[in-house]
Amino acid sequence: MSELIIYGQPDGAIGIDDFTVSARKPGGAWRSLFVFEAKVDMHHVRRASMVYFDMEGTIEVTVISNKQRIEQAVIRPLSAQIPFxxxxxxxxxxxxxxxxxxxxxxxxxxxxxxxxANPIETAPPMPDDANVLRVHAGTHKFADIAENVRGMSESADGEQKTIYFMPGIHHFENPMLHIPSGTTVYIAGGAVLYGSMICKHAENIVIRGRGVLYMSNMEKTTYLRGVQIQFSKQIEVEGIITLDPPHYSIYIGQSEHIRIHNFKSFSTRGWCDGIDMMASSNVDIRDVFLRTSDDCIAVYGSRGEYYGDSRNITVSNSVFWADVAHAMHVGIHGDHQNNGDTVANIRFENIDVLEHHEPQENYWGVMAICAGDNNTVRDVTFNQIRVEDFELGQLFDVRVVWNQTYNPVPGRQIENIVFSNITYNGKNTNPSRIFGYDEERRVSDILFCNVQINGEVITSLQNKHFLVNEFVSGIYLQV
Known part of the structure; x- marks a missing residue:
């Protein structure tokens, strides 16, 4: 049995007419989709298109190109193998x-x-459920919303409360919603919020739905993030879309037990990473799409007000598009004044990378481990990573570094790293780097297993694809 859910979008949502898109259940009537504007790239910001719907079973889609005649087409990631x-x-x-x-x-x-094409939601809250605060379209004060939630808490014996943003455009006098502990924020399909979600010194918060956080109208100087998680635990983010935040799409600082599933984001401004983690542990990121103007995913130790190691982080079943910088980046920031941090037990699994374009050579690397600030990076695995043709950069970057822009001191060491079942097919063949810093700050015990570059299985690092310096030991290759 097939099911298709399409969400009408409110007057005032920012659209684009490059494409006309429709979907249907087999044999049914075609239903039109609203096409959002999704700004992309940083070097030359352009207007791309985006649609979303929910589905189960089999769904047919038709896409009409309104601005140019179709001479050829491709649907990516190529691993999806979608015939058309x-x-x-x-x-x-x-x-x-x-x-x-x-x-x-x-x-x-x-x-x-x-x-x-999202999965059908599992047990979404309903606007008429108990302990639900319905918020209709309009202009709101976040303080009033929070006060109403606190009022609900006094009469509900500690049960999870829900703020339900109904379909429509939502503006806020202050664009930061500080979410109380024990609260679900539900952003319905067809809702567009001009605001930022803040979880600070909080726990047991869920941010979910099928709506959009629209942030392109916000000044870069605000440094607002789509979702900001600080000194918190047991936080979930699921299903929503963020468009053009002034800073990171999701920012995780000194927090633990974080779950991010089916999140989608686009960014165009400097330092607008996708999902960044500082001094955080036990994070599960799954089924996300990140097209960003800086690193798609970054895992660091201490930075700013956040202190501690980062451990037990898994990123899986996702699609990354780095218009600038790295798709995956580990290790550069830490507590340099106190012998650094440990970044450990990090796993990237089943990832498609659609682009990597970085003009600055020091920030090349689809998969980058750059240990700075006395950090130790160990036990990191990249498995089943499929990299498509990219514009500018390199495949791997494994270095103990002293990046004087960000690191007062070099990193300490990198050890026990696995790259397995990696494929790259493309024209960009800049050699990957594996560099220790000196005799005391080394890279050791790196395994490359079934790494293929343009169909060639890598059996030796003594080739055009790698540069290795004298401060590296224990490099192993398997087919």
Whole structure:
């Protein structure tokens, strides 16, 4: 049995008419989708397109190109293996599972269509449920919303409370919602919020739904993030979309037991990473799509007001598109004044990388481990990583570094790293770096297992694909 849920969007949502997109259950009537503007890139900001819906079973999709004639097309990630037909200026294809796709016409990656086919939501709250505060479209004071939630708490014996943002445009006098502990924030499909979610010294918070956090109108100087998690625990983020935040899409500082699933984000401004973790542990990130103007994922030790190691972090089943910098970056920041931090037990699993474009050589690397600030980075695994053709950079970067822009001192060591079942197919073949810093600050025990570059299985690092310095030991290769 197939199911299709399409969300109407409110007047005032920022759209774009490069594509006309429709979906249907097999044999049913075609239903139109609202096409959002999704700004992309930093070096030259452009207007891409984005649609979303929920599905189960089999769904047919048609995409009409309104701005250019279709000479050729591709649906990425290529590993999704979505067959399609071109008829005139339309592309038609069938989906048999939820997925996150880029539909690209005539090799154009900057005015493409991003399509997010979500799974059907599991047990979403209903606006008429008990302990639910319904918030209708309009202009709100976050303080009033929080006060109403506290009032609910006094009469509900500690049960989870829900703030339910109904479909429509939501503006806020202060664009930061400080969410109380024990609260679910539900952003319904068809809701567009001009605001930021803050979890600070809090626990047991869920931020979920099918709506959009729209932040493109906010000044860069605000440094607002889509979701900010500080000194908190037991936080979940699921299903929402963030468009053009002034800073990170999700910021995790000195927090633990964090779950992020089916999150989607786009950014265009400097230092606008996707999901960054400082001094945090026990984080599960799964099924996310990040197209960002800085690192898609970054795992650090101490930074700013956050102090401590970062451990037990898993990132899986996701799609990364780094218009700038790294897709995956580990280790550069730490507590240099107190012998650094340990960043350990980090796993990246089943990832598609659609782009890596970095003009500065010091920040090359689709998969980067750069230990700075006396940090030790150990026990990091990259498994089943599929890297498609990228514009500028390199595949791996494993270095104990002294980046004088960010690190008062070099890192301490990198050890026990695994790269397994990695494929790269593309024209960019800048050699990857494996560098220790000196005799005391080394890289050791690196395993490359079934690493393929343009169909060539890497059996030796003494080739054009790698640069290795004298402060590295214990490099192992397996087929």
């Amino acid at each position: 037909q071109i008829e005139g200026d339309a592309i038609t294809f069938t989906l048999d599972r939820p997925c996150k796709l880029s539909i690209e016409i005539n090799e154009e990656r900057f005015s493409n269509l991003h399509l997010f």
